Structure formats: structure tokens, C-alpha cells
Amino acid sequence: MSEGEDRSGDLTELAKRRGFFLQSAGAYGGVSGFYTFGPNGASLKDNVEDTWRDRFTVREGNMEIDAPTVMPEPVFEASGHLDGFDDMIVECPQCGASHRADHVVEDETDYEEAEALGPERVGEIIAEYELVCPDCGTGLAGEAVEDFNLMFETNIGPGSSSPGYLRPETAQGIFVEFPQLAEYARNQLPFGVTQIGRAYRNEISPRKSLVRVREFTQAELELFIDPEEDEPDLSTVEDVVAPFYSAEAQEADGGEPRELTIGEAVEEGVVTDPWIAYYLGVATEWYERIGVDMDRFRFRQHLSGELAHYAADCWDAESYVTGDWVEIAGFAYRGDYDLSKHDEYSDEDYTVFKQYDEPITVERPTVDPDMSYLGPEFGGAAGDVADALEALAEEDPDAFREAETDADGEGTVTVEVDGDSHEVPVGQTGFAVEEVTESGEHITPHVVEPSLGIDRALYTVLDHCYREDEIDGEERTFLELPAEVAPTTVGVFPLMDRDGLGEEAREVAAELRERGLSVAYDDSGAIGRRYRRQDEVGTPFCVTVDYATIGEARDDDEGEPGTVTVRERDTTAQKRVDVEALPETLDALREGDLAFAEL
Structure with a gap:
């Protein structure tokens, strides 16, 4: 698919029909900004999270926690979210609809990063361009552009004496527990803490399916370092190639992203902090692993007006989906802001003791x-x-x-x-x-933070893996998902449900499940139709049990006794595999230890 194409409508229809995701509470009219992941979506999401955990927690030697999603108000007073976690809102004087003011500007003008301009300037642009309400067409010129805090407020316990908030990010759950986490790490820097969990933001105008929602899943790593001594081992990622869209390039006429290795980006000063560069390399490898098209991917540096209150430097990972570039991760050097603030506001000590030689x-x-x-x-x-x-x-x-x-x-x-x-x-x-x-x-340790959105990564993978082709004169839609993240690893079919083929196929499916593989059993309809159903949800392999499997010869059966047909999704090629070796073979195919062409 070229960069200019937008298949969001096709993807949303497929997602609902095949159980990837759908708008929540549809029986009650639906609620904007909330989505339910269906059977295939939940499985895909779990697999994506597992690969993130493998790369950012296990392989990096970090520890993982699971903090509450509701936290008391003082936490967010200390973190700055009460005063600074805002988006710009403008309200239509006619229909009363509220809109992200910067989005109104970006959708109808050439301004690409209106969020960095501030409310006053955004209001001026709305007036200059005579922009109108996206819902009813009423002019918005002269309407107030104000900051709107995105946190969901609640009360902890009865009454209103203990206000709390649904967390807008998982990071604060790590920061507030730092004194105890440092003890677990024996006060030895650097150490990292990860968390995968729900976060909540009361978005002004949710849109573009999973791209902008009010409840979502974050995967975050907070790495605590000694800024004077700790440095990453860049040798492990220095040859990773990625596109870098620097602030300088964004502000230049005709500026474009540059393809650089991580080593070149550091050497040329494009990325000034080596820790940020390290995690950009790690993330690039991970995004490739889960199926992101790297021709529709880039790292974009925040402009000065975009930088969060805590960040000395920040880069976003962006993917091209829904006809636009979408932020799917942020990489920030947060300095000592977070720990210093919690040290100031709480009764705990947020430092570590550094032993001299x-x-x-x-x-x-x-x-x-x-x-x-x-x-x-x-x-x-x-x-x-x-x-x-x-x-x-x-x-x-x-x-x-x-x-x-x-x-x-x-x-x-x-x-x-x-x-x-x-x-x-x-x-x-x-x-x-x-x-x-x-x-x-x-x-006081400094903090390096890679913060990745799981929902947006999932949506990107679906968008980037969406394919259409023609097989034997019939149009086919399929998802070219990596086997590691596909919701189902293998579909198992009897050639037909008679002569004992169904019983044998069910036994094969049960054995594969015992092996830990995700299996879909299907004996409904023509074999070609069953293949198409599995192709459409991204199942990488299908196994057909036929008469050769049960050792009965047929005139039209070319298979060896005791074998099954294994079909590969992308090429539709088929090969015979001994049924006894099937579990090990499929396991090796899923893990990438064996290529289908090698069968």
C-alpha cells in the first residue's frame, strides 16, 4: 500500500466482522473512545505484549510491576498532571460540540504540529482561516481556545474528602514506589522497571478508531541511571537503521527524514543522548519483529514547544496509518524531575546512596x-x-x-x-x-523512559499487514502477520467430516494445543472457504487431514501414509509433513527456527 492510501474503513469493517475490535456498549448506542477487543484482537494484543515483555523486560534484565489504575490526588499534584496535563479545547457556539482546537487547525490548514503553538496562537489561526465546526459548519472564529485537563476524576472511598484520578500514564505507579523498588535493586544503578497496563485520558474528540481513545494500554520502561557514570552499550544496536526526522529538518523548507544507523545518529549529534539512541534502536528491532512496515515508520523529534514539562529531549515513533502520521511511542529523557518532585511532596527519600571507591x-x-x-x-x-x-x-x-x-x-x-x-x-x-x-x-537518579502504546501498535500492525490479492481467479483478503503475534498459529481441517477424518483432525488439533500452539478447528464448508477464513485473520499455517493421514489410499490422494498437508498463508504453497513430526515442525515455524521453504 502506498503512503497516500487510507484503508481505515476496510480495516475497521474487517476488525468488527472477524472479532479484532469493536466499539464498546453498542447495544446502548456505543460510547466514544472505548473499544472491546474480540477473541482475535485480545489474542493479538496478548501476543504483542508478550513480545514487548520479552524484549524490554526479560532481555534487558529489568523487573516488572503492576500498579493500581487509581491513585490519590497528591501523586498527580507532585507529578504536575493537575496543572499541566491539558489539551486545547474549542466549543461550537451553535451545536455545543467540543473539539481539539489543534486538530481543527491541523485538519484544515498546512500546520502539522499545532499542539506546539499554544492556545492563543491556535485561536488566531482559527480566525485567520475562518475555520468551522466539523459537525455543523458553524464558524469558530472568536471562540475561546482553552486548556482542558484530560484526567478522569473520582473519589476514593465514600464522600469527596479523598479525591483521586484514573492514571493518565503507568509511569507514576513506578515513580511513587521508587524507594522500595530501589531496595529490590539493592540500590545499584542503573536499574529498570517496566509495566504494561491500562491508562485513561478524557479525550476531547476521540477519533480514528484505536488511534485516539479514552482507555488504552501502555507499555512503559523507567530506567533509573546515574547521569555522571552510566552509559548504554550502543554496540548492540549501532548498526540498526531507522529514519530520523529531526526538529531541524521539520523547521527547514522541504526537510525530510534521514535514514541513519543508530551509531551515525549519535556520532552526527542528531540524537544527543546515548540512552535515547539506544532505546530507539531497541524499539526499531521490536517494531520490525511484530510486523510494522518500516517504509511507513519514522522517529520524529519534538519541537521546542511540544516538549513535556519534564523532558530535556523527546522523540516519537510514528507510523503512517489512516492516511496520516500517528504517534505510537515516546522516548524521553526525564532527568531527575519525577523523583525530585515526589521527594519534595512526600515523606519518603527518593535518592540512592552512591558509594565512593x-x-x-x-x-x-x-x-x-x-x-x-x-x-x-x-x-x-x-x-x-x-x-x-x-x-x-x-x-x-x-x-x-x-x-x-x-x-x-x-x-x-x-x-x-x-x-x-x-x-x-x-x-x-x-x-x-x-x-x-x-x-x-x-x-537523585535520572530517568530514561521509552513509553509505547500497545493499542496503536496493534492497529499499526493490522494496517501494515493488510493485503489483497487474487488466488485462482478469486479475490482474497489476508493479514500477513508474523507467526509470533498472529492470534491463531494453525488452522486444522478435515478434508471432509466423514470416514474418520473428523475424529483424526480433532486429535491432531488437541495434540497441537498440548504443545502450546493456538489452534482453530474448522470443518464447515468447502476447504477453500476455510482457508480464506483463516487467511483473513492472519493464521500463518493450515493443516489438512486427509485419507493419507489415516492410511487409506484413494485414487485422488497423492499423500504418503501418516502425513498431513501444511499450507502457508502468504504464498498458499502446500507441503506434506509426517503427522508425528507436526507439533515440532509447526513450533519451529512459529519461532522462526525453520522456514517453510525448508520443509
């Missing part, structure tokens, strides 16, 4: 305030003044050394408590500089 002796400023002076002098603020003095000694010890003297010849320092300034004589602070021997220091 050898103990060192350092000068350490300290204070020991005279509370018999501070109490009468500052009353109820005395404790806060003491804390402020301690903080000042740590941050600016010269303030004590260089304190200006008053008329009595005594120096004073000034600290602020709740906006009020308080002067304290240096002699009453107990300021001193001591030599101490330290074996290490507490540091």
Missing part, C-alpha cells in the same frame, strides 16, 4: 541554633527559622562567613519563612565548618 574528607558547614534564643525571639516560627538556617548553611555557607556586622559588632544572617524575613545573629546559629570523612553521597 575510597572515603574522602570534606568540609561540611553545619548549624546548631540556640533554641533558647530563637524561641522567645520568633515564637511559633522558631522551628521553621531553624530549618531555614540549616538549609542556608548547606546552600550558601558564605552567608554566615560574610555576614554584615551590626552596631554591636555582631554579624547577622537573614532567612525567609512564609514570605517573612528574619534576622538571626550568627553567634546564635551555631554555625561551624567541620571536617568529615564520607564514604559516599545520596544522589
Whole structure:
């Protein structure tokens, strides 16, 4: 399929008819932004998740957790989601429909990344282009473009005294548990924690099937590193080739993505952080593994106006589906933002102790305030003044050394408590500089985050694997899914359900299931029709039990006794395989250890 084609309608029809996904609660009129995965969709989704877990958790040596989907409000106050997790909304004055303002602009103008422009500029563009409501055609010029927080709010327990939110990302469930997770990792950096789970965003205008929904599955890795010492082993991915669409290229006239190896991208400074580059390489291999067409795939760097509040740099993986480029993953260097915020807002310590190779002796400023002076002098603020003095000694010890003297010849320092300034004589602070021997220091790790959307990856795979051809004069639709992720590995059919063929086919199917293979048994209709049904859901192999299988010779039977016919989906080629060797053969075909042409 060329980049300009959009088969979203064909794909949505196939998905509903063959049990991949459908809009939820259809019996009650449906609800926008929520989808139910049918039998084939749930199986495909599980297989995609399993490959992600294999690559990002098992092979990377990371640990996996499963955190709650509802979390208390203070978590999101600390993370910044209460104040900064917004999209731009504009409401139609005629029909009252709400729309993503940046999407209205992108759909009707040449602006590609309107989200980076901000509400004021987006409002100006709506007026300049005289853009209208997509539902009723009423002009939107002059209508307010405002920020809309995307989190679903709820209450934890009865009443409204304990507000909570459905998590908008799985990451916070990892960050809040960092102190305990660091203990599990024996406080040794780097270490990674993964999670696959549901996330929720109250999208203003869900659209494009699974592309923009209100409930979805994320697969995220949070890697905790020492920014001064930890570096990735780029040698394992340096030769991986991927298309890079840098911010510079996006802002240039006629700028296009560049095909580079990961090693070249780092060497040329296209990707400045080696950890980000490493995971772009890992992700490229994974996307190829699950069936993404790399000719319709790219990594796009965030423009400055798009960067999240926590990100020093961020790249998106994008796939071309539904006639447009769609974000399917984000790769961000989050620095120490998350752990520092939770350290500030909570009662826990979000640091790790970094052991020195050898103990060192350092000068350490300290204070020991005279509370018999501070109490009468500052009353109820005395404790806060003491804390402020301690903080000042740590941050600016010269303030004590260089304190200006008053008329009595005594120096004073000034600290602020709740906006009020308080002067304290240096002699009453107990300021001193001591030599101490330290074996290490507490540091706040930095975070590298690959965050992948499973639903969008699944939709991309279906779109990119959708095929149409003609077999024996008959049009055929099939999904060229990799065997590893296909919902069903093998279809088992009796040539016809008589003369014991049905019983033998059912025994073959049972044996293959015992082997751990996903099997569909079908004895309904002509054999060609059964092949087409399995092709359409992406089943890579079909096995036909015929008279040779049960050792009965027929004039039209060319098979060897005790064999079955194995048919390959993509080429429709068929080969005879000994029924005793069938489980091992299909297992090897599924795992890629054996090619069909080698049979």
C-alpha cells in the first residue's frame, strides 16, 4: 500500500466482522473512545505484549510491576498532571460540540504540529482561516481556545474528602514506589522497571478508531541511571537503521527524514543522548519483529514547544496509518524531575546512596541554633527559622562567613519563612565548618523512559499487514502477520467430516494445543472457504487431514501414509509433513527456527 492510501474503513469493517475490535456498549448506542477487543484482537494484543515483555523486560534484565489504575490526588499534584496535563479545547457556539482546537487547525490548514503553538496562537489561526465546526459548519472564529485537563476524576472511598484520578500514564505507579523498588535493586544503578497496563485520558474528540481513545494500554520502561557514570552499550544496536526526522529538518523548507544507523545518529549529534539512541534502536528491532512496515515508520523529534514539562529531549515513533502520521511511542529523557518532585511532596527519600571507591574528607558547614534564643525571639516560627538556617548553611555557607556586622559588632544572617524575613545573629546559629570523612553521597537518579502504546501498535500492525490479492481467479483478503503475534498459529481441517477424518483432525488439533500452539478447528464448508477464513485473520499455517493421514489410499490422494498437508498463508504453497513430526515442525515455524521453504 502506498503512503497516500487510507484503508481505515476496510480495516475497521474487517476488525468488527472477524472479532479484532469493536466499539464498546453498542447495544446502548456505543460510547466514544472505548473499544472491546474480540477473541482475535485480545489474542493479538496478548501476543504483542508478550513480545514487548520479552524484549524490554526479560532481555534487558529489568523487573516488572503492576500498579493500581487509581491513585490519590497528591501523586498527580507532585507529578504536575493537575496543572499541566491539558489539551486545547474549542466549543461550537451553535451545536455545543467540543473539539481539539489543534486538530481543527491541523485538519484544515498546512500546520502539522499545532499542539506546539499554544492556545492563543491556535485561536488566531482559527480566525485567520475562518475555520468551522466539523459537525455543523458553524464558524469558530472568536471562540475561546482553552486548556482542558484530560484526567478522569473520582473519589476514593465514600464522600469527596479523598479525591483521586484514573492514571493518565503507568509511569507514576513506578515513580511513587521508587524507594522500595530501589531496595529490590539493592540500590545499584542503573536499574529498570517496566509495566504494561491500562491508562485513561478524557479525550476531547476521540477519533480514528484505536488511534485516539479514552482507555488504552501502555507499555512503559523507567530506567533509573546515574547521569555522571552510566552509559548504554550502543554496540548492540549501532548498526540498526531507522529514519530520523529531526526538529531541524521539520523547521527547514522541504526537510525530510534521514535514514541513519543508530551509531551515525549519535556520532552526527542528531540524537544527543546515548540512552535515547539506544532505546530507539531497541524499539526499531521490536517494531520490525511484530510486523510494522518500516517504509511507513519514522522517529520524529519534538519541537521546542511540544516538549513535556519534564523532558530535556523527546522523540516519537510514528507510523503512517489512516492516511496520516500517528504517534505510537515516546522516548524521553526525564532527568531527575519525577523523583525530585515526589521527594519534595512526600515523606519518603527518593535518592540512592552512591558509594565512593575510597572515603574522602570534606568540609561540611553545619548549624546548631540556640533554641533558647530563637524561641522567645520568633515564637511559633522558631522551628521553621531553624530549618531555614540549616538549609542556608548547606546552600550558601558564605552567608554566615560574610555576614554584615551590626552596631554591636555582631554579624547577622537573614532567612525567609512564609514570605517573612528574619534576622538571626550568627553567634546564635551555631554555625561551624567541620571536617568529615564520607564514604559516599545520596544522589537523585535520572530517568530514561521509552513509553509505547500497545493499542496503536496493534492497529499499526493490522494496517501494515493488510493485503489483497487474487488466488485462482478469486479475490482474497489476508493479514500477513508474523507467526509470533498472529492470534491463531494453525488452522486444522478435515478434508471432509466423514470416514474418520473428523475424529483424526480433532486429535491432531488437541495434540497441537498440548504443545502450546493456538489452534482453530474448522470443518464447515468447502476447504477453500476455510482457508480464506483463516487467511483473513492472519493464521500463518493450515493443516489438512486427509485419507493419507489415516492410511487409506484413494485414487485422488497423492499423500504418503501418516502425513498431513501444511499450507502457508502468504504464498498458499502446500507441503506434506509426517503427522508425528507436526507439533515440532509447526513450533519451529512459529519461532522462526525453520522456514517453510525448508520443509
